[in-house]
Amino acid sequence: MTALIELRDVYFTYEGEKNPALKGINLEIKEGEFVLLTGPSGCGKSTLCRLLNGLIPHFYGGDLKGEVIVDGLDVRSTPTYEMAKHVGMVFQNPENQLFNSSVEREIAFGLESLGFPPDEMERRVEEVLRAFNLVELRDTPPYMLSGGQQQKVAIASIIALRPKIIVLDEPTANLDPLSAEEILELLSVLCKDQNITIILVEHRLEIALKYASRLIIMKNGEKIADGTPRDVLLTKEAEIVGIPPVVEVYKTIRRRYRITGVTPLTPHDLANLIESLARGEGNGL
């Protein structure tokens, strides 16, 4: 299967800056992957996101080298309104993204500006209102909603465009843990049921890891680790992004108990592993 997103030797330097924000990035992402992208502030995560929907180079000026192909399109020669049909973007603060007078208008807005005919528009709006459980809130102005609901509306309005890829830059940073979990669950369902490719930027690995099929760590504009979360978390590189407590425990006990199975990512995983050790069933998982 060919890659949905393909980056070859990508370098990018913002206008007026000396140091490149991205250095020699090579990356292939396949359809249906759930990629968790993390790394210290200033590592280039947000720059990479902007590249995937063409905000770079069309909106942010600078020097772009290398090849960026997203869903078969070269981002350099594709206008951003065209990219928007393929790559949806969700930001940290939904307030910056929502400006219509009702939830329904908000969801219709993107479709309208991309020139969809009225009946198709109506059909899609109804569909996402139902799928996202927003029917009762359809007439509510977005500013009256809670942060979690606003973020849901932001994602719904992007899903209405049926992009193959959704890029989310810290979408849950301002949400309480259960609202954050609800948003991540929702993304996970979109990924599994509709094969939508998710690229999620997030610092709090402990809440996001269990949904991801792949973990990429960046530092100083470079990709320093890339693989399944269970493998990447055991590497030295992962230490700069903070190992979740269950993985920390696992790393300490695995040698003593000669465990060779997969790394636990949640308290349930870890408890199961310890239970099977206690019952003398080897490494269990």
Next chain:
Amino acid sequence: MDYEDAIVVKNLYFSYNEKLVLKNINLQIKKGEIVTIMGENGAGKTTLIKHFNGLLKPKKGKVIVLGMDTSQTPVSQLARHVGMVFQNPDYQLFAETVEEEIATALRNFGFPEEKVKARVEWALKVFELDKYRKRSPYLLSIGERKRLSIASVISYDPPIVVLDEPTAGQDFLQKEKIAELLFLLKQMKKTIVMVTHDVEFAIKRSDRIVLMADGEIIAQGPTFEIMSSIELLERARLKPPQIIETAYILKRKKILPSEISIFTPKDLVEAIARNVDA
């Protein structure tokens, strides 16, 4: 009034328009304590802490800060004693450059110019903002703006520091830095009140936890006591910290004895070593 207390809240009620958002809040925060207020969005946490520097005044009840009744003390006077770091840094950043931002707060409180200079340098260094000193705050990332808003409050040295979601949007290393800073402030005998959703951060850094739901305090107590109660955390719509949850499952399955307390990864590793044969 006991002078050991930094903040005393007595039978506090507050409403926006007709809606009651704080109901009979009673709370005592001792000098030098780190107290963390937790609960879901809309539980009333931010409304409560806005009473600590007099931004909001009680509709009923009393808030006493370092012996001052907030309903009779001007905000300008309270502000010198209670440094407030808001959740959204954009509400408190307004200067042209990063260094000016920090200097402005100091000048407002009448610090002499040489002291202003020294404090600005200190804050820029501690918060790793010196390379951005001439930049506009608006060109910084959200995480950096948050650090700047903390820096400008800490630099004028208020005895009480209130932080609303200090770790939101911060990466692991910056979170560790904020944690170190809290530790430093505690050494300096400051009183710290934090609002956060981040259970993993709160469990390591708080002396005491206050849980809120629907405008009420539903529980308060030592960190371990509150964090060990899965039922209380659920009522406040919080997820238990990973180690506590793992230990809870293992105790329920009788793999670990229920009487040992397990709080940190180290505690859990030791409990496993004692109870599970290699």
